[in-house]
Amino acid sequence: MAFLTRTRRSRRAKPAGNEQNRSTGGRESTVPSFRDMALSSDLDANLDRLKEIFRDCSDIVFREFLFAQKEQIRLALVYTDGLADKSQVSEQIMRALSLEVPVAAPEAEITRANALHFVKMRGLCIHQVRESARVADVVDAVLSGDTVLLVDGHAVALINGARGWEMRSIQDSQTEVVVRGPRESFIETLRVNTSLIRRKIKNPNLKIEMFKLGEVTRTDVALVYIKGIASVGLVAEARNRLARIKIDGVLESGYIEELVQDDPYTPFALLHHTDRPDRVAAYLLEGRVAILVDGTPVVLLAPTLFIESIQTPEDYYEKSQFMTAIRMLRLLALFLSLTAPSFYVAIISFHHEMLPTALLLSIAAQREAVPLPVFVETLLMEIAFELIRETGIRLPRPIGMAVSIVAALIIGEAAVQAGMVAAATVIVVALAAIASFAVYYSGSVTVRLLRFFVLLLTSVMGLLGLMTGIILIVTHMASLRSFGIPYLYPVAPLGSADMKDVIVRAPWWAMFTRPGLISKKNRRRMAQGLKPEPLPTGGERHCWRKAGLTAGRPVFCWSRFFLPARFCLFRFSLCSTPVRTPGSQLFLLLSAA
Template identity: 45%
Template sequence: MEYRTPPNNELVSGEIALDLGMLRTTFERSSDVVFREFQLGDTQAAVMIFLDGMVDPLIVDSDIMQPLLKYGEQMQQKSGVSLTGLESLLKNQVITASQVNTGGQIQDVIDHILVGDTVLLIDGVNKALFISARGWGKRAVEEPATEAVIRGPREGFTEDLLTNITLIRRRLRTPQLKIEGMQLGRLSKTDVAITYLEGIADEAVIEEVRKRMNRIDIDAILESGYVEELIEDSPFSIFPQINYTERPDRIVGNLLEGKVGILIDNTPFALILPVTFFEMMQASEDYYQRYIVSTLIRLLRYMFLVIALLLPSLYIALLTFHQEMLPTSLLLSAAASREAVPFPAIVEALLMEISFEALREAGVRLPRPVGQAVSIVGALVIGEAAVSAGIVSAPMVIIVSITGIASFIVPSYSQAITIRLLRFPMMIMAGTLGLYGVLLGVLFILIHMSRLRSFGVPYLSPLAPLHASDLKDVLIRVPWWGMVRRSTETAKNNPRRMKGTLRPRPPKRGG
């Protein structure tokens, strides 16, 4: 039977039997909907409606039910209940819950029940009271599993939107922090919050975010990935144009740079936009360690990024087309190891890379203790057996292992997946055209990245277009006292982060 919602203009009639019959029909075959009927005084019928499991029973009992029954006893002694302004009296003087609102439409009653509020209907009163008594099981605030750090806060977002907003409020105690709420999903009615710092974030970007979010018309939003795909600039690009995180400190750091955050109920992953390629290569811990250490680690990341993308391709190209570029001893060693291998280098590399990716995916999907054993033992056993059987050469196993390790160094998981996928067309280009194919592949990737935008911000900013003042936080990280200004692209309204110079000065030596 097709479900039909009440008309949008259907009003609460004040006849409790009629209204209650309509609500019972709407929620029929829903065993978790509770209809608690009672009397105010001797003759005044009333009913409380709520979802079992989504309300706090202590609040319902102590802040709603007990005050109402006590008020009914008092009015009974005064010979009846007066209906004139009764809902206002109950709201302002009787019910002790923190939030109480009124509404006159049946659809409002249904919506408030479904979000976990308690609805009070009274016979003869054509207004419903919406009482906030929400309470359900929540996951405790824990350290994020996907973004662990050695030094830094251990708090991570949870699946509860209000908890996540609180984690941000604790770090930004300013009225400039704005949080705009909305609901997405015709059936799920998922709560979403757009957060930014007024006076720092670009108003044009904020307005563009609002426009794209309001354009979403879908039956349900179950995770932030839904929203990411529906609002990104280039949906057919393999590169992620919106970053995500489950660390409050990271999203606060981005808000201070003029970015916009999107928090979505029922998921611990918040979206950050706009974003650039170089920001995907930065970790929150870069700003907690000393700048020298952070700079060296960043350079290491970029070096291994190139290795993760190009090492198998370069190995294939050199062995297949450009043997003269290898030292003689290395060439002889590689030729000897491949003497019994029946496949060309491109087929050998593809077999090993696909097997390695399958083992890595299996390790992620299996239960954690079993997954670690499968990924590690499987790689060792299969690699050793493949070399012993003469299917692959020992140098290829080393190349694939180094490439796999290099891909783990990329901080952003979505960016790491992109590099892993681009590795395969790069190997095919190397197997067909040699180093020329590798060069063409790199040029194609760079041209594509230079055309990408993330909410109007160039993907390769601040290198393309060049903003020399922003290079202090790309390949290197200068000390905090040197980062006086924010990013040029995202904080045009308020580019200055600090006043004057905070560079430490050594004390003057006495005479």
């Protein structure tokens, strides 16, 4: 709170700059403002200043040594212990400069004046070296793991990219598991994550813009997009939204998600998040932007459509027919997980006449022994389920297993046998719970929350309450936008060409446009007429030739001939025939008929 008030006050007072001082300089105001300082040419002055800045930072290492020449020049290394690669620092920098340069180039005339140039060009055996004259850059570099080399007599620091710290290795994705498709997932190090994307998209148009967010944490944030595919407006919008973030720290991409989303209060995820590089690459190829945050494997993707919460990367790797069926299953799951308990409550307590007699009798028999009204019972079961889920996730894995077994046994078996809960309630709640996991995680969180809302409304008004809940939710969703794109697109507003990837996952040869609203200009994804067709044989080939179709495969589009394009829910192809004479078109039509 103290920090917040201070920020607010100082924001009013200060026009720009001096940020570091504002956020850190509360308790100890001895840290000088170094944001605008330049290095001096005196090594001692520089070191004093850096030591002052890094006072009480026990992990910062200062190491002075001599550049072994006749005219001895003093050098100093500054790096963070644990972030810099120690073997590289000692071998490629210190050993090279103090021992090997004199051996390799004994004739070289090294003076104070050309020392910097000589060190950089012939001395350092480091793959990445850059220069800077600003103290702020030096501080950032040291804290990011780089090793800074200061040369006496020069007001320029050499920043060596000899980073190396302990990191997790690349592992299987934890949140989105696939059967067919790549397994790798992002890790906590930003550079590794960008390399995973770059490995998938080897194109200079893949742009990775860096931001430093968090005035205390100075977290690296990368805005990734493909120039020429992502619309210019979208990239500019993303850049603006990132640039206006002023916060003390960014520890996870969730911070950024809540700061940049379009509607501040919605429970729906307006930015998709994933830890899978293949998903990120696919989204980038559709003209979206990705926001990577250092320190977390979770990458944000924008803009997002609601329908993406039932899509998985595997949808595009596995057979389209199968994945279409699975998508319908997931839609059903989405619907069930939202409404199943409410529907049950509505039927049991308001509209028993809707049940077939046999079922009604069996449920009535179960409910006779149960003391609670059905709404309370369902609510309690829902809460119990959420408890089990929560403990199952948070507890250490071995104990978590035990908890879920005990809970399942007690609630599933004992509660029903003791006559405290009707078996039907357990079935319905379990069904909704399982169904909620068929939806992507962020979607399922939202649905689970809204389930309670709908349940409450239903307990008041039965089926009308259920419908009220659904209509309110849909109205709310219709009002949402993600980076300007309507959240329910392509269903509402209808994008008939993009319905190919909603309920149906069209085969790849039919998905030759990118989502229309997202990739505004550059819509074409592939060449037309890629639909594989066996070459005509024998007499047929003769016919094709007669029709003037010697080259290329004739492609026939039923939608063009039988239905105006507007009425097709999804167009399988907008293909053109290789030869466009009226005669050949007619022939094609006839032969197809």
